[in-house]
Amino acid sequence: MSGPAPVTAEEFQRLSEFLYRRTGMIFTEAKRYYVQRRISERMAATGATSFASYFARLRSDLLGEVEQFINAFTVNETYFYREDxxxxxxxxxxxxxxxxxxxxxxxxxxxxxxxxxxxxxxxxxxxxxxxxxxxxxxxxxxxxxxxxxxxxxxxxxxxxxxxxxxxxxxxxxxxxxxxxxxxxxxxxxxxxxxxxxxxxxxxxxxxxxxxxxxxxxxxxxxxxxxxxxxxxxxxxxxxxxxxxxxxxxxxxxxxxxxxxxxxxxxxxxxxxxxxxxxxxxxx
Structure with missing residues (x-):
């Protein structure tokens, strides 16, 4: 069974703008693959069959999806006494x-x-x-x-x-x-x-x-x-x-x-x- 179709340039732009408005984080075209992977994960987790259905869920914040969406894009690499x-x-x-x-x-x-x-x-x-x-x-x-x-x-x-x-x-x-x-x-x-x-x-x-x-x-x-x-x-x-x-x-x-x-x-x-x-x- 194939995964979700790659996001189009327009879809990538809509997602990036949504994430920017919510968090201040900015993702350029160079991050398209990174964004695609995480969107695919969230679509699979929510059972969304298309970008349109997932984005509708996101905009309505159905079952707290905005929180899960933001969590998917944060970077959490750290260790004790970093930059000591x-x-x-x-x-x-x-x-x-x-x-x-x-x-x-x-x-x-x-x-x-x-x-x-x-x-x-x-x-x-x-x-x-x-x-x-x-x-x-x-x-x-x-x-x-x-x-x-x-x-x-x-x-x-x-x-x-x-x-x-x-x-x-x-x-x-x-x-x-x-x-x-x-x-x-x-x-x-x-x-x-x-x-x-x-x-x-x-x-x-x-x-x-x-x-x-x-x-x-x-x-x-x-x-x-x-x-x-x-x-x-x-x-x-x-x-x-x-x-x-x-x-x-x-x-x-x-x-x-x-x-x-x-x-x-x-x-x-x-x-x-x-x-x-x-x-x-x-x-």
Whole structure:
């Protein structure tokens, strides 16, 4: 039995525009095969016999198909302690600067978005426990968010493959994980319960605003999938989710200076990061 017919140029355009309006992600003609594969998977899963019938289901959001459609297009390749130079910067420079203005016991909020299957927010929690002497002086809240609801479920479960742990030393693994078998490791319950997970779409302020303001945001390797207009919208939303004086860390190939003038560039020994100015800091 043959699979769905390849999407036409017009159908590809309609799908790309739909995905762009919903997520800010842009797919050019060069991604036609990538899009075709995922549409074929969703058509098979829903029993759609033609592009027209599937697209009608998508537009009506029958049985939550929009969520499943978006989930099919997200990229979730990650591992623990990825780009750990930013973790060094977090404890050496960012947090000491942020906590100068805080009293013992005050809230310190860190947001990992997109968080994928949880490696990044859990990495932040582990790193703080092992490398920041002030960790017990503040009420630390770590939130992980993603547009893909499947990866949020996996993050909350806290079970990881051996590959996800490849950058961790044996002593770190022994402290924070329990082996389930030769290939799967479960993060300790206390650590799993220290991170809260929420769904979010970075280009929708009605979804970003409810998460409140943070002292530090890690937003790595997602803006590269947006076009210039969506990047600016996402940057403005992230700006509103930062407390005045708060910091944002991007992926190593990304530059906020090329996206938005709202942030100040801060250069530290371990990383270049971006800061929301303090109120009244700019004339």
């Amino acid at each position: 130079h930013q973790l060094h910067c977090l404890t050496n420079d960012i947090l000491p600067e942020r906590t100068k203005r805080k009293s013992a016991g005050e809230a310190l909020r860190i947001w990992s978005v997109p968080c994928s299957t949880g490696e990044e927010p859990y990495s932040i929690a582990m790193w703080l426990l092992d490398n920041w002497a002030e960790v017990d002086r503040f009420d630390i809240e770590i939130v992980g968010s993603d547009i893909d609801t499947r990866v949020l479920e996996a993050a909350e479960a806290g079970v990881f493959s051996k590959r996800a742990l490849m950058r961790l030393t044996p002593d770190v693994i022994a402290r924070y994980f329990t082996a389930l078998d030769d290939e799967r490791w479960a993060i300790l319950d206390d650590l799993r319960q220290s991170v809260r997970f929420t769904p979010v779409n970075l280009v929708e302020p009605t979804e970003t605003r409810p998460n409140g303001q943070f002292d530090v945001i890690f937003c790595r390797n997602v803006l590269i999938y947006f076009d210039d207009a969506s990047r600016r919208i996402a940057a403005e939303n992230l700006y509103e989710n930062l407390s005045p004086g708060g910091f944002i860390c991007l992926g190593h190939t990304e530059s906020m200076s090329r996206i938005s003038p709202l942030f100040d560039v801060r250069r530290y020994a371990d990383a270049i990061v971006y800061q929301r100015p303090m109120e009244g800091a700019r004339g």
